[in-house]
Amino acid sequence: MTLHINTRHPAVAGTFYPGETKELNSSIQGYLDDAETKPINSKPKAMIVPHAGYIYSGPIAASAYSQLIPFAKQISRVVLLGPSHKIPILGIACSSQDSFKTPLGDIPLDRKLIDKVEQLPFVETHDDAHLQEHSLEVQLPFLQKVLPEFTLVPLVIGQIEDEQVSELIETLWLEENTLFLISSDLSHYLDYERAQECDQATSEAIADLTPQKIHYEQACGRSAIAGMLLSAKKHSLKVQMLDLRNSGDTAGTKDRVVGYGSWAFF
Numbered sequence: 261m262t263l264h265i266n267t268r269h270p271a272v273a274g275t276f277y278p279g280e281t282k283e284l285n286s287s288i289q290g291y292l293d294d295a296e297t298k299p300i301n302s303k304p305k306a307m308i309v310p311h312a313g314y315i316y317s318g319p320i321a322a323s324a325y326s327q328l329i330p331f332a333k334q335i336s337r338v339v340l341l342g343p344s345h346k347i348p349i350l351g352i353a354c355s356s357q358d359s360f361k362t363p364l365g366d367i368p369l370d371r372k373l374i375d376k377v378e379q380l381p382f383v384e385t386h387d388d389a390h391l392q393e394h395s396l397e398v399q400l401p402f403l404q405k406v407l408p409e410f411t412l413v414p415l416v417i418g419q420i421e422d423e424q425v426s427e428l429i430e431t432l433w434l435e436e437n438t439l440f441l442i443s444s445d446l447s448h449y450l451d452y453e454r455a456q457e458c459d460q461a462t463s464e465a466i467a468d469l470t471p472q473k474i475h476y477e478q479a480c481g482r483s484a485i486a487g488m489l490l491s492a493k494k495h496s497l498k499v500q501m502l503d504l505r506n507s508g509d510t511a512g513t514k515d516r517v518v519g520y521g522s523w524a525f526f
Contacts, residue, residue, distance in 0.1 A: 267366065268357045268387075272394045277314045277401060281363045287314060288405045291322035292329075297502045302526050303331040305497060306440035306488055308466070309402075310520035311342060311395040311481075315511040317445065317520040323503035324522035325402045328439070332407050335439045337370055339413040339432055341425070341484040342395030342443030349418030352428060353386035354378060360412060362397070364404040370411035377413070377431055382424050389416040395443045395481065403441075417484045422471055425487020426494075433491065442488050444481025446519030452508045459519035463504055466523055469493040488525070497525045 273279035278287050291314070309324045310317035328335065344353070354374050359366040377383050390396070396414050403410065413432070417425065429440060447458040458478055465473035471486035479485055492499065502522040508514035 265358045266356065268355060268360045268390055270362050270397060271392045272397055273363055275313070276394055276398050279363055284363050284401055285405070287318070288401055291318045292326045292405070294319065295322040295326035297323040297327060300327050300500060300524055300526070303334050304439065304524040304526055306442065306492065306525040308442045308444060308485060308488070308521065308523045309399060310445050310522065311398045311443045312445055312507070312518060312520065314398070316507045316518065317510070319510055320503045320505055320520040320522055321402055324524065325406050327502065327524060328406045334437055335407055335410060336437040337373070337411050337413065337435065338403055338439050338441055339415070340396050340399060340441045340443065341415045341417055342393065343481045343484065344389055344393060344416045344418050345395060346392045347389050349386060349389050349416065351382035351384060351418055351420055353389035353416040353418065354383060355390045355414055356385045356387055360400060360414060362400045362404060364401050367400060367404065367410070367412045370413050373413050373432060373435065377415070377428055380428060380431065382420060383428065386416070389418070390414065399441060399443055417481070420483055422483060422486035422490060425483055426490035429487055429491045433495070440488060442481060442484045444479045444485055446479050446521055447477070448480070448518050449516045452506065452514035452517055455506050455517045455519050459504060459506065459521060463501055463521055467499050467501065469499070492525050500524045500526070
């Protein structure tokens with residue numbers, strides 16, 4: 261009997277990032293090699309990373325992912341939370357798939373933990389929410405590049421209370437060798453100086469673990485960030501900013517920019 265594996269196929273390969281395996285490998289390796297972040301001293305419990313096209317946010321994402329390399333063997337599971345861009349949803353959407361595919365290969369989903377979070381009243385299986393969603397997908401090739409082996413818990417965040425996101429995180433907090441990865445861009449389409457001011461304020465709120473100071477126009481993944489900050493405060497985690505730039509610094513003009521940042525929680 262042949263075992264049938266249900267797989268979510270990439271939706272933005274060839275647009276947000278290279279769709280050809282060799283080019284994608286080379287592209288990510290280049291971003292990792294160029295990352296100049298001061299090394300962190302201990303394995304992060306969580307990270308915030310951006311999710312735009314790689315030419316715009318790849319360098320900022322690499323500032324976070326490069327930090328995982330020394331701890332790669334200590335991370336065997338990634339709980340990935342990102343906002344819904346395509347479909348309006350209430351609560352949190354998980355996937356019924358067995359694996360998520362990228363040009364670098366297949367990533368097995370952690371069905372046991374997905375079944376666990378599905379017991380929460382605000383979590384449900386919603387494959388359509390995952391089908392075209394880039395906020396999770398663009399993280400996967402980076403993860404495949406820096407972690408030799410891991411399972412994935414992919415979660416698309418819709419309209420939800422901050423406390424409910426934190427409740428979901430708490431449900432999985434004690435799972436060993438688990439990294440919580442929050443996918444979010446920052447300000448959208450401000451001019452360069454105003455974006456810097458706005459993103460700096462967001463960064464300070466993240467550092468202070470004060471989600472109430474972050475408004476929806478400051479971060480498209482605000483709900484996931486807020487839930488993480490509530491849990492980080494509960495567990496007395498420290499925060500380190502790894503990078504804070506915008507598209508005007510990487511590959512765009514400076515009249516209308518999108519902000520990107522990466523942070524690590526210990």
